[in-house]
Amino acid sequence: MTVVASGGLTNLQDNRALNATPRGGFRPDIEGLRAVAVLAVVLFHANMPGVRGGFVGVDVFFVISGFLVTGILFREAAADGAVGLVRFYGARVRRLLPAAGVVLIATAIGAAVLLPPLQARQVLGDGIAGALYAGNYRLALRGNDYLAGDTLPSPFQHFWSLGVEEQFYLLWPVLIAATAWFARRRRIGSTGPFPYMVVLAVVAALSFAISLILTRTLPSWAFFSLPTRAWELGAGGMIALSAGVWSRLPKSVAALAGWIGLVLIVAAYSQLNETTPYPGTAAVLPVLGTALVIVSGCADTRFGVGRGLALRGMRAIGRVSYSWYLWHWPVLLLAPRVLGHQLGLGGSMGALMMAGGLAMLTLWLVENPARFAAPLRSSAARSLACGGAITAVVSCVALTLLVLVPAPVGRGAAAPALTLATPAASATPGVDPRDAVVRQLIAETQDAVAASAEIQAVPSNLTPSLADAPGDKAGVFTDGCVRSWRDVGQAECASGDPDSATTVALVGDSHAAMWHPAFEPIAAARHWRLETMAKVTCPLLDLPITSPYLGREYTECEQWRGQILTRLQAERPRLVVLSMSRRYGADFGFVSYDQAWVDSLNRLVGRLRATGAAVLVLGSVPDPRTTVPACLSEHLDNAGACTPTRPVAVDDAGIAAEQAAATAGGGRYADLTSLFCTAARCPLVIGDNLVYRDDNHLTVGYARTLGPVIAALADRALAED
Numbered sequence: 001m002t003v004v005a006s007g008g009l010t011n012l013q014d015n016r017a018l019n020a021t022p023r024g025g026f027r028p029d030i031e032g033l034r035a036v037a038v039l040a041v042v043l044f045h046a047n048m049p050g051v052r053g054g055f056v057g058v059d060v061f062f063v064i065s066g067f068l069v070t071g072i073l074f075r076e077a078a079a080d081g082a083v084g085l086v087r088f089y090g091a092r093v094r095r096l097l098p099a100a101g102v103v104l105i106a107t108a109i110g111a112a113v114l115l116p117p118l119q120a121r122q123v124l125g126d127g128i129a130g131a132l133y134a135g136n137y138r139l140a141l142r143g144n145d146y147l148a149g150d151t152l153p154s155p156f157q158h159f160w161s162l163g164v165e166e167q168f169y170l171l172w173p174v175l176i177a178a179t180a181w182f183a184r185r186r187r188i189g190s191t192g193p194f195p196y197m198v199v200l201a202v203v204a205a206l207s208f209a210i211s212l213i214l215t216r217t218l219p220s221w222a223f224f225s226l227p228t229r230a231w232e233l234g235a236g237g238m239i240a241l242s243a244g245v246w247s248r249l250p251k252s253v254a255a256l257a258g259w260i261g262l263v264l265i266v267a268a269y270s271q272l273n274e275t276t277p278y279p280g281t282a283a284v285l286p287v288l289g290t291a292l293v294i295v296s297g298c299a300d301t302r303f304g305v306g307r308g309l310a311l312r313g314m315r316a317i318g319r320v321s322y323s324w325y326l327w328h329w330p331v332l333l334l335a336p337r338v339l340g341h342q343l344g345l346g347g348s349m350g351a352l353m354m355a356g357g358l359a360m361l362t363l364w365l366v367e368n369p370a371r372f373a374a375p376l377r378s379s380a381a382r383s384l385a386c387g388g389a390i391t392a393v394v395s396c397v398a399l400t401l402l403v404l405v406p407a408p409v410g411r412g413a414a415a416p417a418l419t420l421a422t423p424a425a426s427a428t429p430g431v432d433p434r435d436a437v438v439r440q441l442i443a444e445t446q447d448a449v450a451a452s453a454e455i456q457a458v459p460s461n462l463t464p465s466l467a468d469a470p471g472d473k474a475g476v477f478t479d480g481c482v483r484s485w486r487d488v489g490q491a492e493c494a495s496g497d498p499d500s501a502t503t504v505a506l507v508g509d510s511h512a513a514m515w516h517p518a519f520e521p522i523a524a525a526r527h528w529r530l531e532t533m534a535k536v537t538c539p540l541l542d543l544p545i546t547s548p549y550l551g552r553e554y555t556e557c558e559q560w561r562g563q564i565l566t567r568l569q570a571e572r573p574r575l576v577v578l579s580m581s582r583r584y585g586a587d588f589g590f591v592s593y594d595q596a597w598v599d600s601l602n603r604l605v606g607r608l609r610a611t612g613a614a615v616l617v618l619g620s621v622p623d624p625r626t627t628v629p630a631c632l633s634e635h636l637d638n639a640g641a642c643t644p645t646r647p648v649a650v651d652d653a654g655i656a657a658e659q660a661a662a663t664a665g666g667g668r669y670a671d672l673t674s675l676f677c678t679a680a681r682c683p684l685v686i687g688d689n690l691v692y693r694d695d696n697h698l699t700v701g702y703a704r705t706l707g708p709v710i711a712a713l714a715d716r717a718l719a720e721d
Helices: 012-017 028-045 054-080 085-114 117-131 135-142 157-186 194-217 219-224 226-241 251-271 280-297 305-309 312-339 345-372 380-404 433-453 516-526 555-571 595-609 628-634 652-664 700-705 707-720
Strands: 494-496 503-508 529-535 575-579 614-618 668-670
Touching: 028 054, 028 251, 028 280, 028 305, 028 312, 028 345, 054 157, 054 194, 054 226, 054 251, 054 280, 085 117, 085 157, 085 312, 085 345, 085 380, 117 135, 117 157, 117 380, 117 628, 135 157, 135 219, 157 194, 157 226, 157 312, 194 219, 194 226, 194 280, 219 226, 226 280, 251 280, 251 305, 280 305, 312 345, 433 707, 494 516, 503 516, 503 555, 516 529, 516 700, 516 707, 529 555, 575 595, 575 707, 595 614, 595 652, 614 652, 614 707, 652 668, 668 707, 700 707
Parallel strands: 503 529, 503 575, 575 614, 614 668
Antiparallel strands: 494 529
């Protein structure tokens, strides 16, 4: 999980100018609160135990930002009847863009040099989006939410909240200025906080409602977009507008509120985690806690939490927090590439210290000089021009690097295509002709696998190309046939002959759906009706399941299983083909190949056989143990560097146990290992085919290449029934 909080990190100058409380002036407790937030975020990213929810530091910063900026804008609107938009934007540019520009350029260069070319190209696109403060929507469109674990993290990913902040800075002053204009026209008191409070309350209520809805339905948009985060900024703004009220709280009440707020923030840091649906209702915890701490600081309390937050060390961290945040994530992400190994806890702490040193240099050499430069402070127009120049330079650097890091293309000799043709049935006495066909096709494939295992350079005619591989998905992954985490039910996803008397049901999780390109031409050739029923991370086995992605019992999977079994019993297909990933670990509540898994497979096969269907269980595909396109893009001349050994990629004992269970239940089991591996290795390129599109799913091309083998296996299962 990658988070950043920029607004609260960037308002020190605004904080000193704030005069929304009777005490007025500088709020050292807010500077210290900024330290509490950034420490949680960076320690979370360093995998520090006990800070599982440190990512919610971003919410703390959002509330701080809303409080400081709204206070400034309201005072200006109340005093002058208008808001100086150009002046405000110029101040934001001086504060944010110089440091961000330095980090963006340094990170872009580091990514281009250190990351695999395929990943580097994706990352440089993220850098351009970050420079334009649109990275949050790039992530939302990509669906890169905190429920997805198959996307490599980007060293620019933390710029998402800078995007939220900049969008807030762009729209918030316009909203305040429009409210001031309307209040003057209607003569309802533009110098008082009431009209602004009403507007912020409406905005916050709508935003919170949208956040609740999208957290359930579109989690990536809920996490990354301004409309779903605006209520957090609005909460801080409403505190600023009512600061005079809070300043009159009894000192004991204000002190108690502050300590309760700090407890809520700490509870959020320690009790929430990456599996928490977020922001949703969970975000109320850090937002309310931050609000209480800020409210407490509006009153002068002797024993309040603000005294601790205002300690010199906390304030020092708060001052450097913006630059520290900018540096810490790319340093943590790129350091393993420099060192050649993953960082342990000690290494991560060292990386954070290095990022802290870079942050102090950035503060002294970039942030403060740019913020206080007299030529820029005296002219908002010059500040805006400077910001435009920084954005242009960063974008040009990223684009240039994108050109210099070309799309990776295989350098080896063109590989022969693997083309399997179904042989004529053998008439050997005592040999089932269908068994003979299966064995002959497997032997032909094994020859190609063995030949490919000796090839080092990635073939020049690789299909699909490494650049296209991540998007090489069967249509069922994009047309709703493969149900997502929160989906239940299964619409009819049929192909082939709709009037056929032979229905074949392909059922399971995403590993069932990845075989659809193999089955689709088979169904067309044999005039079958092919029905695909699949749901992500949801094997059909009757095992209690917890989703680590959702952070709770996977009730949608259990409901879907029941619906599918009921449907299979009603439709009575001739053949049910079962397939599922074998990468389930204890965080799901069971482990692939354990006794509960094997027993459940036996029961499921027996239950399906009772419907009258033949059952074919497809064995696992080898686990490549790497994101294949990215790894090969880094080793174009030595594909073997990415190739796993067979003992690492294949669990032969688990496959044998599954085979015994499926056979005992009355079904057929297909051990597919020989279609991928030799006795020693499991090559990632077979013939001219790239085998995997990511770290576990087959490419469409290789699934289709194996179509004749799959067809022979299906024919044999149907004939035996």
